[in-house]
Amino acid sequence: MxxxxxxxxxxxxxxxxxxxxxxxxxxxxxxxxxxxxxxxxxxxxxxxxxxxxxxxxxxxxxxxxxxxxxxxxxxxxxxxxxxxxxxxxxxxxxxxxxxxxxxxxNLDYVVTCAVCTRSDAGDIHIHKKKSQQVFASPSKHPMDSKGEESKISYPNIFFMIDNFEEVFSDMTVGEGEMVCVELVASDKSNTFQGVIFQGSIRYEALKKVYDNRVCFLLHLSKHLLHLLLVCIS
Structure with a gap:
């Protein structure tokens, strides 16, 4: 073909x-x-x-x-x-x-998630990794909710991991480490393979996103509490 x-x-x-x-x-x-x-x-x-x-x-x-x-x-x-x-x-x-x-x-996809560190010489050292088969989809649904609603995303193709927490629950990342992700495609007979995505993000960047989200939730909670008290009074 x-x-x-x-x-x-x-x-x-x-x-x-x-x-x-x-x-x-x-x-x-x-x-x-x-x-x-x-x-x-x-x-x-x-x-x-x-x-x-x-x-x-x-x-x-x-x-x-x-x-x-x-x-x-x-x-x-x-x-x-x-x-x-x-x-x-x-x-x-x-x-x-x-x-x-x-x-x-006609293609199979495997995503690999790894916790790594980079040496001063630029070498990557893998401390822990896990792989999971994923499936391509022309639609997507929000990752921050449990709803079943999906939206057509074509021409963007998404590879959803619905059981992410179950599969990668022990993939913890600490200071000085980074998370690396690789997506590999292969034909059904595994005659050829190709890497279609590679990316990494450092612990510091992840922590910044997490801290910003926590601050936002705290601010939202205080705002809702204030509205509740006003309504009660």
Whole structure:
């Protein structure tokens, strides 16, 4: 699948270099609808998930200079649904739909969280680490509440850890240490892997955020207490 995508992108690049023009829209739709049908609707489709994701671009406005603005939406259907958009639907961005389904269904993701220190020479020393499988999602929900409400975040992809407190409860960080996070993607056969995110944050920065939040909560509590006393009086 990835080879076919790479070949198509190279073909488009060569044609554009030779002619100075892009390929016809219909030509591109044929390829991407074939990819979508072959790898997500037919025999090559992953069987662990029967959901299909479509990226739809709807016309939202036309400006005075005839510039069109389009609203992007993600639609989700079961593979056997009778409401599936027809292959070749001009409002569906078939290339992005292929990419989205590839990201959500054909790759595995593992996040690793580690407590580390950095030596004067710049070397990283890992004191404790844990890894957890995560799943890609085109939606998100607030991390500071237990609600089930989620919002579409596409084109941003989120990797939620719903049981974070359970998995990483003993990952404590102290003065002079830092928390490092790495997200690795791999194909289902684990033929290839790639790091798609790496980041770190020092204890001092975490403590500053924590202290600011505690101060805000204390201020809010005092304010609510004051309102309560006024109401009672």
């Amino acid at each position: 990835l080879k076919a995508i790479a070949d198509e992108r190279n073909r488009l690049s060569v044609r554009q270099d030779l002619s100075g023009l892009g390929c016809f829209k219909d030509d591109r739709i044929v390829f991407w609808t074939w990819m979508f049908s072959t790898y997500f609707m037919e025999k090559w489709a992953p069987r662990q998930d029967d959901m299909l994701f479509y990226v739809r671009r709807k016309l939202s406005y036309v400006s005075e200079d005839n510039t069109e603005g389009k609203k992007v939406e993600v639609e989700v259907y079961r593979r056997d649904s009778k409401k599936l958009p027809g292959l070749g639907d001009p409002d569906i961005d078939w290339e992005e739909s292929v990419y989205l389904n590839l990201i959500l269904q």
